[in-house]
Amino acid sequence: MTDMTAAAVATQGVTGPKVRYKSPTARGRLPVLVLFLPPALLLFTLFVILPMGEAAWYSLYRWNGYGTPTEFVGIRNFTVLFNNGAFSQALINNGLIIVISLLLQIPLAIWLATMLAHKIAGVVAFRLIFFLPYVLADVAAGLIWRFVYDGDYGLFAAIAGFFGVATPYVLADRDLAIYAVLAVIVWKYFGFHMMLFIAGLQAVDKSVLEAAEIDGATGWQKFRYVTLPLLGSTVRLSVFFAIIGSLQLFDLIMPLTGGGPSNSTQTMVTFLYTYGVTRMQVGLGSAVGVVLFVICITLAFGYKRIFMRHD
Amino acid sequence: MTDTTTQVRMTAATRLYLYVSLSLVAALVLVPLVTTALGGFKSLGDLRTSPFGLPSDWVWSNYTDILFGERYWRQMANSLFIAVMTVFLTVVASAMAAFTFAHVRFFGSGHLMNYFLIGLMFPVATAILPLFIRIRDLGLLDSYWGVILPQVAFGLGMSILLFRNYFRNLPEELFQAAFVDGCGYIRFFWYVSLPLSRPIVATVSIVTFVNSWNSYILPLIMLNTETKYPWPLGIMVYRGEFGTEWQLVLAFITLTILPTVIVFFLAQKHIIAGLTAGAVKS
Numbered sequence A: 001m002t003d004m005t006a007a008a009v010a011t012q013g014v015t016g017p018k019v020r021y022k023s024p025t026a027r028g029r030l031p032v033l034v035l036f037l038p039p040a041l042l043l044f045t046l047f048v049i050l051p052m053g054e055a056a057w058y059s060l061y062r063w064n065g066y067g068t069p070t071e072f073v074g075i076r077n078f079t080v081l082f083n084n085g086a087f088s089q090a091l092i093n094n095g096l097i098i099v100i101s102l103l104l105q106i107p108l109a110i111w112l113a114t115m116l117a118h119k120i121a122g123v124v125a126f127r128l129i130f131f132l133p134y135v136l137a138d139v140a141a142g143l144i145w146r147f148v149y150d151g152d153y154g155l156f157a158a159i160a161g162f163f164g165v166a167t168p169y170v171l172a173d174r175d176l177a178i179y180a181v182l183a184v185i186v187w188k189y190f191g192f193h194m195m196l197f198i199a200g201l202q203a204v205d206k207s208v209l210e211a212a213e214i215d216g217a218t219g220w221q222k223f224r225y226v227t228l229p230l231l232g233s234t235v236r237l238s239v240f241f242a243i244i245g246s247l248q249l250f251d252l253i254m255p256l257t258g259g260g261p262s263n264s265t266q267t268m269v270t271f272l273y274t275y276g277v278t279r280m281q282v283g284l285g286s287a288v289g290v291v292l293f294v295i296c297i298t299l300a301f302g303y304k305r306i307f308m309r310h311d
Numbered sequence B: 001m002t003d004t005t006t007q008v009r010m011t012a013a014t015r016l017y018l019y020v021s022l023s024l025v026a027a028l029v030l031v032p033l034v035t036t037a038l039g040g041f042k043s044l045g046d047l048r049t050s051p052f053g054l055p056s057d058w059v060w061s062n063y064t065d066i067l068f069g070e071r072y073w074r075q076m077a078n079s080l081f082i083a084v085m086t087v088f089l090t091v092v093a094s095a096m097a098a099f100t101f102a103h104v105r106f107f108g109s110g111h112l113m114n115y116f117l118i119g120l121m122f123p124v125a126t127a128i129l130p131l132f133i134r135i136r137d138l139g140l141l142d143s144y145w146g147v148i149l150p151q152v153a154f155g156l157g158m159s160i161l162l163f164r165n166y167f168r169n170l171p172e173e174l175f176q177a178a179f180v181d182g183c184g185y186i187r188f189f190w191y192v193s194l195p196l197s198r199p200i201v202a203t204v205s206i207v208t209f210v211n212s213w214n215s216y217i218l219p220l221i222m223l224n225t226e227t228k229y230p231w232p233l234g235i236m237v238y239r240g241e242f243g244t245e246w247q248l249v250l251a252f253i254t255l256t257i258l259p260t261v262i263v264f265f266l267a268q269k270h271i272i273a274g275l276t277a278g279a280v281k282s
Helices: A003-011 A029-058 A076-082 A085-116 A123-135 A138-149 A155-163 A177-202 A206-214 A219-230 A232-247 A268-277 A282-307 B003-008 B012-039 B044-049 B061-068 B071-103 B109-120 B124-137 B144-168 B172-180 B185-196 B198-214 B217-222 B231-242 B246-266 B268-281
Strands: none
Touching: A029 A282, A029 B071, A029 B109, A029 B124, A029 B144, A029 B185, A076 A085, A076 A282, A085 A123, A085 A177, A085 A219, A085 A232, A085 A268, A085 B012, A123 A177, A123 B012, A123 B246, A123 B268, A138 A155, A138 A177, A138 B012, A138 B231, A138 B246, A155 B012, A177 A232, A177 B012, A177 B268, A206 A219, A219 A232, A232 A282, A268 A282, A268 B124, A268 B217, A282 B124, B012 B246, B044 B246, B061 B071, B061 B246, B071 B109, B071 B144, B071 B185, B071 B198, B071 B231, B071 B246, B109 B144, B124 B144, B124 B217, B144 B198, B144 B217, B172 B185, B185 B198, B198 B268, B217 B231, B231 B246, B246 B268
């Protein structure tokens, strides 16, 4: 759910405050600063900035979290990380989630959004239903799908029984598990992307579509050559959310597979949890944090600069 | 030029295509949810033989045992307390900070605002280990505050940005009029800015509340007494305990997501706007 926070970066970015007007003189400037700023400043520094700095520091040590870190190992944590098969798998999976989002989730969201743009009865109900999985907690969605995939009691068992084939245990199969997880991700998040596109479609100028129609464009042509190009900024925003969501995916994986079987469904954050937190390898875990941080920062600045220049 | 008619009145074929496609997707969304809720009414054997169908015997005790037990309510209360405190502190701290950025000119204001915006760029997970160590050293481990304070801190960047943009768009004349009348900053904040900011307070509250209500990784790391667990943690423990007794797990899942579903349908307009448009427009 925290992918919303990134939205602001995508659309707003880091801009200094623009002073809109000459400040009229008012009394009590010092008291307001002394009273109003410290709570936020203190909390933010203590629990966001300092931990991030400490992660960079700890990542250079081998440390179990007790006492002070003394065993300096340089960049060894990072070399260990990049030679670790599970971490490579996690990186691949994070990439795969982004690819699936591009190839499946966003087209699905656009398709549904255009269908819901028609004035037919029941549009509101459909919109609600499609958005519903997004408001559910990842943990609950994960458990529900764990049941769906269950080979003994779940829906998959019944479906397999209906077709008379052997029950697949998809979540226990190291080749299939990741695809099962990907399906749940699409199920959970397509509604959110659909909402973005519904908002995007509402901003499309109807007169352009009418002009295309008068020129004899078919429905598909209108979509392909008018609507889709005008949705460009929404597509870029949607992709941005998908990437951010992929990078922090954790809650959904834990109830489904916990990263298994044999690390085939790890993501960066589940890797951090499994190897860093549960084993109290502070150095290694912090190194994952630093890698994640670098990717996020690069993305926040890079993606915006390259793809969202004109938005 | 038959197009004009199809534009006004769709052909039956188009209509059919729309409804069939939409219903298909709706079914894919709803079937797992409905079977979960129905599964909670079944016996294990019933679940095994017909996970899709209606229960052959409605086993109400799956649900009533949970509802009359203490566990479910305790988890809901824990989640509610954590979420309400998180929302309250986030709104207070960010509205005050955002007010100074929007209305008070002071040295370093721009840099300080950018400092807060750093918080938008990375998820909690990146700093989770140092955060754990900090909370431990502060003696807040295994307390609600160990979850609440980091949640507030990580929500600040986004909330301050939303509040600041909103405050800055309030009509400037209000500000000048108030000052001519000798109103100070703090009174202006309390009597003018805040009462006019209800929509943005609602947006920030909804986003913060939903995030906190659903949050899993922070409580997972900070809490270790089961009586303090919010529901996403509790549900995982429950599932671990009852393992393959899926009918109980399903009933428990249904009851835990029920408040979310009810509130969502009651306040859908605000929630959808809060979670999508609100975030995007910021």
